[in-house]
Every structure is written in C-alpha cells, then in structure tokens.
Amino acid sequence: MLNFKIHTATCIGNSSNCIYPNEVLVSDRDSFIKAISFDHVCGSFNGSYRSKDNFIKSDCIPMDCDNDHSDDPDDWVTPFDVALAFPGVCFFASYSRNHMKDKAGKSARPRFHVYFPIEEIKDADEYADYKVQIQAKFPYFDDNALDAARFIYGTSNPEVELYEGDLTVTDYLGRRKFEDLPILGSQIQEGSRNSTLSHFAGIILKRYGKSEKAKKAFLEESEKCNPPLDREELSLIWKSAISFYENISKQKGYIPPDEYKKVSWEKPLPFTGEKMPDFPIEALPKALRNYAIAVGKSTQTPVDMAAVGVLATVSACMKNLYKVEGKADWHEPTNIYSVIIAEPSERKSAVISLVIKPVDEYIKKYNQIHKVEFEMSKVIKQRLENKKNSLLSQSKKKGEDKTASEFNDEIRSVVEELVNFTESKPLKVYVDDTTTEKLTESLAENNNAISIISSEGGIFDVISGTYSSKVNIDVFLKAYSGENISVDRIMRNSIYVENACLSILLSVQPVVIGELMRNKKFRHRGLTARFLYTTPQSFVGKRTLESECISKDVYREYKELIDNILMEEKTGNTQIIKLSEKAKELLKEYFDWVEQKLVGEFTMYSDWLGKLVGNTLRIAGILARSSVIKKDVGDALLEEDSPIVIDEEVFSNACKIGKYFLVHAVNAYGDMGVRSDFKAALMVLEKLKEKELVNITRREVMRLCRWVGSAEEAQSILDNLEDYGYIRLSEIDPAEKMRNGRPKNVVYSINPSVLSE
Numbered sequence: 001m002l003n004f005k006i007h008t009a010t011c012i013g014n015s016s017n018c019i020y021p022n023e024v025l026v027s028d029r030d031s032f033i034k035a036i037s038f039d040h041v042c043g044s045f046n047g048s049y050r051s052k053d054n055f056i057k058s059d060c061i062p063m064d065c066d067n068d069h070s071d072d073p074d075d076w077v078t079p080f081d082v083a084l085a086f087p088g089v090c091f092f093a094s095y096s097r098n099h100m101k102d103k104a105g106k107s108a109r110p111r112f113h114v115y116f117p118i119e120e121i122k123d124a125d126e127y128a129d130y131k132v133q134i135q136a137k138f139p140y141f142d143d144n145a146l147d148a149a150r151f152i153y154g155t156s157n158p159e160v161e162l163y164e165g166d167l168t169v170t171d172y173l174g175r176r177k178f179e180d181l182p183i184l185g186s187q188i189q190e191g192s193r194n195s196t197l198s199h200f201a202g203i204i205l206k207r208y209g210k211s212e213k214a215k216k217a218f219l220e221e222s223e224k225c226n227p228p229l230d231r232e233e234l235s236l237i238w239k240s241a242i243s244f245y246e247n248i249s250k251q252k253g254y255i256p257p258d259e260y261k262k263v264s265w266e267k268p269l270p271f272t273g274e275k276m277p278d279f280p281i282e283a284l285p286k287a288l289r290n291y292a293i294a295v296g297k298s299t300q301t302p303v304d305m306a307a308v309g310v311l312a313t314v315s316a317c318m319k320n321l322y323k324v325e326g327k328a329d330w331h332e333p334t335n336i337y338s339v340i341i342a343e344p345s346e347r348k349s350a351v352i353s354l355v356i357k358p359v360d361e362y363i364k365k366y367n368q369i370h371k372v373e374f375e376m377s378k379v380i381k382q383r384l385e386n387k388k389n390s391l392l393s394q395s396k397k398k399g400e401d402k403t404a405s406e407f408n409d410e411i412r413s414v415v416e417e418l419v420n421f422t423e424s425k426p427l428k429v430y431v432d433d434t435t436t437e438k439l440t441e442s443l444a445e446n447n448n449a450i451s452i453i454s455s456e457g458g459i460f461d462v463i464s465g466t467y468s469s470k471v472n473i474d475v476f477l478k479a480y481s482g483e484n485i486s487v488d489r490i491m492r493n494s495i496y497v498e499n500a501c502l503s504i505l506l507s508v509q510p511v512v513i514g515e516l517m518r519n520k521k522f523r524h525r526g527l528t529a530r531f532l533y534t535t536p537q538s539f540v541g542k543r544t545l546e547s548e549c550i551s552k553d554v555y556r557e558y559k560e561l562i563d564n565i566l567m568e569e570k571t572g573n574t575q576i577i578k579l580s581e582k583a584k585e586l587l588k589e590y591f592d593w594v595e596q597k598l599v600g601e602f603t604m605y606s607d608w609l610g611k612l613v614g615n616t617l618r619i620a621g622i623l624a625r626s627s628v629i630k631k632d633v634g635d636a637l638l639e640e641d642s643p644i645v646i647d648e649e650v651f652s653n654a655c656k657i658g659k660y661f662l663v664h665a666v667n668a669y670g671d672m673g674v675r676s677d678f679k680a681a682l683m684v685l686e687k688l689k690e691k692e693l694v695n696i697t698r699r700e701v702m703r704l705c706r707w708v709g710s711a712e713e714a715q716s717i718l719d720n721l722e723d724y725g726y727i728r729l730s731e732i733d734p735a736e737k738m739r740n741g742r743p744k745n746v747v748y749s750i751n752p753s754v755l756s757e
Contacts (some may be wrong), residue, residue: 002117002168003027004040004060006035010604010666012154013097014039016518020151021603026060026092029162033113036094038154042115043127045149048603052149055124061116061169062152063134064142066098067109077140078110083163084202085138087244089172090165093106095390097155100729101719108729113152114141116169124148133173156269158727187226194237197222197229201241208244224504265751268725275536277663279304282654285626288314291355291558294550299350300543302536305340305507308356310558311657312338312453314504314622316430317359317565319449320501322480324646325619326587331576332614333482333501334621340507341535341668348507349455354550356453357557359429367426377424384418419451429566430503430614435462440475440487440495440500444664449501457508460516461621463527473527476502480530499574504531513668529607532615532661533668561626566635575644582648590616590655595660608665612658620646620654680708680721688750696727696748718748726751 005018005668018040024035041050043058067076081094092115099111116134119126131146188196200221204214215238222234229237281289281303288310297305315336323331342348367374430451431442442450453457463473478485479502487495513533522528579587594613598606624646632641648656687704688696701714707712721727727748 002059002119003435004042004115004117005044006040006060006115007044007048008035008038008040008154012156012192014036016520017604018049018050020045020050020605028113029160032092032094032160032162033158036113036152036155036158036160039151040154041149041151043148050149050151052124052147055127057120057230058127058148059118059120061118061127061134062150063114063116063131063138064096064145064150064152065102065114065140066106066111066142067140068095068106068142071107071138073109076109076458076541077165078178079112079114079161081140081202082114083244084136084198086165086169086172088165088167089116089169090167091169093157093161093163095159097153097723099159101722110447118168118170128172130170134169137173141720156723164361188221188224189226191221195226195234197234198241201238202245205241205245206447228316236687257343265753266725267753268751276537276667277660279307279534279536280653280656280660282287282669283623284310285623287561288555288626290554291550294548295351295354297548298550299347299354300539300547301351302539304534304536305342305346305351306355308338308340308532308534309351309505311619311622312336312451312503313359313562314357314565314626315618316451316505317451317562317626318622319429319447319503320499320574321568322575322577322621322625322644323482324617325579326613326617327572333616334350334577334618334625335449335480335482335501335503336615336618336622337480337502337504337531338506339457339504339513339531339533339668341510341513341533342507343509343538343540346536346538347408350455352455354503356430358555359566361559362563363427363429365599366566370424370426373400374426381418381421381423384414388414388418404527430506433458436472437487440485440497443475443479443485443497443500443502444495448497448499450504451503453505455507457506457512457516459504459506460508460512463522473522473525473566475500476527477525477530490688499733510535517669523607526607528581529611529671533664534661535664560629564629564633565625569633577624577644577646578735579620579651580645580647583620583646583651586651586655587613587617590651590658595654602662604668605666606671608669609662612662614660616658618655620651620655623650623654663670680713680718681724681726684717684721685754688754694750694752696750697746722748726754 004026006024006026008022008024009017009020010022011017020039022038022039023044024031026032030706042060042062044056045051045054046056047054065077065082066546079091082091083089093117094113095115096111100108100109102108103111103297120128121130125148127147128146131148135143135146135244136139161394201218204217204221212425218238218241218445219234222229242550261420279302281292284292284307288307292303292306295301295309296303299306315334318334320333321333322334324334325331338350340351388411391414425445428442428446428450428455430440432454434442434452439450439452463476475485479497479500481501482501485497485500516522516528519528591613594609598609602609624644627650628641628644630641685707691704693700696718698711698714698718701717702708702711705714708717718727722729727750729746730750
C-alpha cells in the first residue's frame with residue numbers, strides 16, 4: 001500500500017480550529033491510529049491553515065459515511081462494502097467518534113471514514129472532482145463532504161481496518177467507467193447480472209459469513225437474472241466473492257462488524273492532561289521570592305499564583321517609567337498582561353488581595369498626605385475656569401471698543417494658564433471594574449499609565465461586547481505595545497494618550513478562558529497572544545485549618561520594594577534598561593530557540609509564541625528593577641543611582657519564566673487541562689470503582705449519582721466515558737421503545753482496567 005500523509009491538530013473535537021501543523025506519515029496500522037487520534041486533514045495548506053484557497057497538495061482522499069440513506073439496518077453499509085464496490089483498490093478505514101451512536105436525530109448505526117491513498121495532487125479542483133466521482137460510484141458517502149478542505153474529527157481509541165489492493169482509487173476511476181449500482185428488484189437484466197450478483201454476494205457474506213445460509217440466499221437472488229446465468233458462471237461469482245472475503249478477513253487487525261463487542265479492551269485515555277510545570281520560584285529576586293512563598297503557605301495555594309501576582313504587581317508599579325533595550329532599535333516596555341486560571345474555591349481572591357496589599361497601603365497613605373493639595377488644585381482650576389467664563393461673558397461688550405486688544409491679551413493669558421495647568425489628583429495605580437471608554441480616560445488622567453487588577457474576569461465580558469455592541473478593543477492592543485491612543489467624542493473633549501501603558505492581572509475560572517479562546521476576534525487581532533497564562537495545580541482537598549502566617553520581615557521587605565518603585569516619578573524621558581554583553585548573547589540564543597519553535601511543534605501557537613521574546617525582555621526588566629532599592633526617589637537627596645542593567649543571571653532567570661509561561665499557554669489554548677464536563681465523568685468513574693460494576697446504564701448513573709440532574713446530563717457523561725475508552729456499547733434491545741432515536745436504556749460494558757486502577 002502507498003504511504004500517505006495526514007496533518008493533525010493538537011486537539012480533539014474542536015470545530016473552530018483551522019490550524020493543522022503536525023505531519024504524520026502513514027505507513028502502517030500504528031501510524032494510521034496515531035494520526036487519526038487527533039482532529040486532522042488529508043492535505044497540506046499554506047501556513048497550516050485549512051481552507052480551499054490555501055490548498056497545496058494531498059496524497060490521500062478521505063470519504064465520510066454516516067449511513068443516513070436508510071433507517072433499515074439491512075441497508076447499512078460498512079467498509080467491506082466499499083471494498084466490494086472498488087475491487088482491488090487499497091484503503092484504510094476508521095470508525096468515527098459517533099459510530100453506533102445517535103446523531104442528528106438518527107439512531108445508532110455504523111459510521112466510518114475511508115482513506116484512499118493516491119498519487120500526489122496539487123490542484124484543489126481536481127482533488128475535489130475525484131471525491132465527486134468516488135461518491136457517484138458509492139453514493140452512500142456523504143455528498144456534503146466533497147470539498148478539498150474537509151477536516152475529520154479525531155477519535156479516541158480508534159477502530160481501524162486495512163484493505164490491501166494493487167490499485168489506487170484514481171487508477172480504478174481511470175480504468176473503468178463507473179456506473180450506479182442496479183436496483184435490486186424483481187429481475188436482474190442482462191448486462192448487470194455479474195456485477196449485481198457479485199455485490200450481493202459480498203453483502204450476504206458480510207451478514208452471514210461463509211455459511212450454507214449465505215450460499216442459499218445467493219442462489220435465490222440469482223434466480224432473478226433474466227436470462228438466467230448458468231451454474232458454472234454462478235459458481236465462479238460465488239468462489240470469487242468467497243476468495244475476496246477470506247483475504248479481507250485474514251488481514252491483520254480486521255474486525256467483522258458484528259464482532260465489535262468481542263474486541264479486547266485498550267487502555268483508556270486520561271481525562272486530565274499532563275501536570276503543568278511549577279513556577280521556577282528560584283528565578284525571582286529575593287524580596288519577590290520570599291513573599292510569593294509566604295503567600296502560598298499562608299493561603300495554602302500553589303506558589304504559581306503569588307509568583308505571577310508579584311510579577312504583575314511590580315509591573316503595575318513600574319508604569320511607563322522604564323523600557324528594556326533588546327537592541328538599538330528595539331525597546332520593550334515593562335507592562336505585562338497576566339492571567340491566573342483556577343476553579344472556584346481555589347482562593348484566587350485571597351492571593352490577589354495579598355500581592356497588592358502594599359500598593360493599597362501606599363495609595364491610601366499618599367492620598368491622605370496630599371488631600372489638601374488635591375483640593376487646592378481643584379479650587380485653582382475652578383478659579384481659572386470661572387475667570388475664563390467671566391471674560392467670555394464680557395466679550396460682546398468689549399469686542400468692538402478700543403480696549404479689545406487689552407481684552408484679548410487678558411483672556412489669552414487666562415487660557416494659557418488654564419491649558420498649562422496640571423491638576424493634582426489622587427494617586428490611582430489600578431482599576432478593577434471598568435469599561436473601554438473609562439479605561440482610556442483613566443490612562444489620560446494618570447500620566448498615560450494604569451493597570452487592571454481583578455480577581456474576576458469581568459473585563460472579558462466588557463471587551464467581548466456582553467454589555468454593549470459598540471466595543472473597541474484597540475485600547476487593550478495599543479496600551480500593551482505603548483502606542484498612542486486618540487479618541488474623538490461627540491459633545492465632549494477628545495482624549496489623547498501618548499505612549500499608553502496598561503498592565504493587567506486577572507484571576508479567572510477555566511470557563512472564562514475557554515470563552516476567551518473561542519472568540520475569533522480576540523485571537524485574530526492578537527489579544528489572546530498578549531497574555532501570560534498560568535494554570536496552577538489544585539490544592540483543594542489537601543488544605544488544613546492552620547497555616548503558616550506571613551512574617552513581618554518578609555512583608556516589610558516586599559513592601560519596601562513596592563514603595564520604592566511607587567515613589568519614582570517620571571521627570572523626563574523613559575529610563576532605558578540595557579543588557580550586559582553576556583545577557584545579549586543569551587538573548588540571541590533564546591531568540592533562535594523561539595524562532596525554531598515557530599516553525600516546529602508549536603506552529604499553531606505562533607501568535608502567542610511570536611510575542612514570547614518580547615514578553616521575556618519585559619520580565620527581565622521587572623526582575624532587574626526588583627533586584628535593587630533605589631536611593632534617588634521620593635524626597636531623598638542622596639547620591640545618584642547607577643543605571644539598572646540586566647546581567648546574565650537576570651536574563652537567564654527571565655528565560656526560565658518565559659519557558660514556564662509557554663507550557664501554560666499551550667494548555668490555555670487547548671482544553672484547559674480538565675474540562676468542566678470531564679469532572680462529572682471523573683466523579684462517575686469513582687462511583688463505578690466504588691460499586692465494582694461491570695455494566696452501567698443511563699438510569700443507573702442517575703440512581704448512583706444523585707447530583708446528575710437529567711437524563712441528558714447522564715447521557716453526556718456516558719458519551720465522554722465512551723469516547724475516552726472507559727466504557728463501550730454492550731447491547732441494545734431492538735424491541736425497546738425508542739425515544740428521540742435512542743433506546744431507553746442502553747447497556748454499556750465497563751473497561752476492566754477501571755476497576756483495577
């Protein structure tokens with residue numbers, strides 16, 4: 001059989017995915033199973049992005065059969081029928097994820113895919129035309145799946161069959177003029193007798209095997225021939241069908257359709273993904289490291305939460321004071337967008353509250369000390385506004401007399417004073433609940449820098465348009481990169497923000513990230529690629545009432561650093577943090593490493609990976625600033641500090657953190673480790689182990705697990721367990737009354753490995 005290529009995604013059952021970066025060479029049964037275990041396509045596309053316009057080439061034609069043509073089981077076809085319809089043609093077959101399941105209102109029945117290896121085709125129209133010809137020959141194939149960019153869902157524990165042959169399907173189509181199969185009626189006319197009886201012989205052998213019953217049925221069907229075929233001709237047809245049937249049934253891995261229940265069990269796929277790496281806490285400077293560890297112990301949460309939290313907090317405090325120089329014409333700001341992903345009851349709010357505690361204390365103290373200054377500033381501005389308005393009210397009287405020039409000079413003086421006046425306002429480092437328009441105003445009112453820090457993900461609802469159809473996400477895109485923002489407003493003053501700087505720290509539930517990733521607008525415009533994600537392991541169920549409190553010394557050291565950064569004022573140009581020569585060498589190596597990942601195993605995450613080097617530079621800047629307590633800040637009149645430099649050790653630590661975020665980003669872009677619906681399946685599995693059951697029904701799931709609220713929920717759980725190999729369909733009583741196309745109480749066998757684990 002010809003080898004052929006299948007291109008896979010890194011997900012299963014994701015209809016919104018269009019990226020298929022991983023090429024698998026199919027040369028045998030094992031490589032075929034490996035390929036179809038993930039969502040996949042049978043062609044290569046520009047940028048690995050599936051679409052007809054991006055079609056490059058293919059050496060395999062996939063066809064889909066759901067047996068939707070009839071509800072009579074006797075009319076259903078299997079891959080064996082395909083072999084009979086295309087004698088001598090080689091192909092692989094796999095049973096789809098909905099094989100012998102209800103689907104789209106249709107009862108359970110055989111559903112499968114056929115993969116025909118071919119010589120390479122580089123024209124999408126030619127490729128699609130062959131699919132049309134194949135469907136014309138075997139009309140049971142889905143006529144809605146004939147385009148050149150069709151994808152196929154992956155299947156857990158796929159059941160496959162291999163049909164050897166000397167011909168490709170394109171060879172076969174070229175040698176024969178395909179004709180529709182004759183309808184089996186009262187007579188079989190001359191000219192179609194041999195082909196019709198050959199096809200019937202295959203069907204009857206599939207149904208009854210090599211038996212007298214099968215032969216008797218074949219001979220009865222032959223009596224419909226007009227004129228009759230002689231005994232010798234009938235014998236040749238029957239022997240040919242027997243020979244072909246025996247060859248097929250002897251193939252390695254071949255499983256007759258009626259024997260599926262007897263197939264040996266394979267190891268089920270885990271519902272949980274691989275354990276995410278822990279945050280490299282040793283990479284943080286002492287003050288951040290000690291405090292993150294202390295917060296983790298106090299709240300009994302993984303250190304990842306606090307570690308990401310302190311990084312984001314320092315970033316928020318640094319505002320737009322610094323930039324990191326990658327090279328002479330490349331400078332990165334030090335703001336980062338970060339998200340902590342965890343289920344409810346994981347104490348996300350407690351961690352966020354503790355990491356920003358010194359920021360809140362500083363803001364409160366600062367605003368208390370300067371409250372008179374703020375009020376006086378407001379009064380002075382109001383006085384200037386009143387003076388301007390008073391002069392304008394006199395303009396009609398003085399506009400024409402000899403004092404007009406004096407008046408103009410006077411009002412110009414007031415206007416200039418008002419325009420150049422900078423109102424002192426209370427310090428604001430971050431906001432929680434906001435809108436895109438209000439966020440732009442906050443940037444303008446706070447020296448072009450602000451942060452969003454929240455223990456909820458409500459901001460995603462805002463920017464996705466949940467509360468308004470007129471949402472502009474440009475502020476989030478531009479404020480990440482330090483671009484200028486200009487907003488014209490009707491009936492109000494326009495807003496202009498120069499070199500906008502926004503930092504974000506959120507803690508959200510996995511479902512929120514799932515919705516974020518499914519938002520094509522966010523993905524295509526690069527919003528999701530700007531975030532650094534962390535999915536810490538859960539400590540729920542392992543916590544105790546008593547926990548170690550945060551020591552005063554550890555908190556004091558962290559607070560001193562936060563205060564020191566907040567006391568800095570932007571007196572002129574942004575300060576540039578440079579890399580040492582050794583750090584520059586590391587940057588080059590790191591850049592090359594990321595660049596190879598962009599065209600390798602992480603191609604489908606290229607949007608996020610493309611920003612990793614820049615984000616790592618930002619992290620390096622945060623680490624460098626967190627390593628020093630500056631003396632020339634606030635009201636101190638001490639010696640000037642030396643410039644901050646990112647040395648080899650600091651940049652190496654930043655790289656460790658960057659690689660940590662890469663693994664967690666891949667998890668965030670996927671199914672978030674354990675999906676919420678999988679948790680229900682895991683709970684049912686525990687109940688099956690506890691009861692040591694060998695069979696299960698939907699009704700028993702609802703009886704054993706009282707928290708399952710409906711038959712639909714129970715069936716969804718069973719479907720997940722079946723897809724991942726923990727159970728499989730055991731028996732259906734055809735006499736049972738059907739409900740919505742599904743028997744009332746299907747019986748599933750339980751994988752023996754479930755009880756042995």
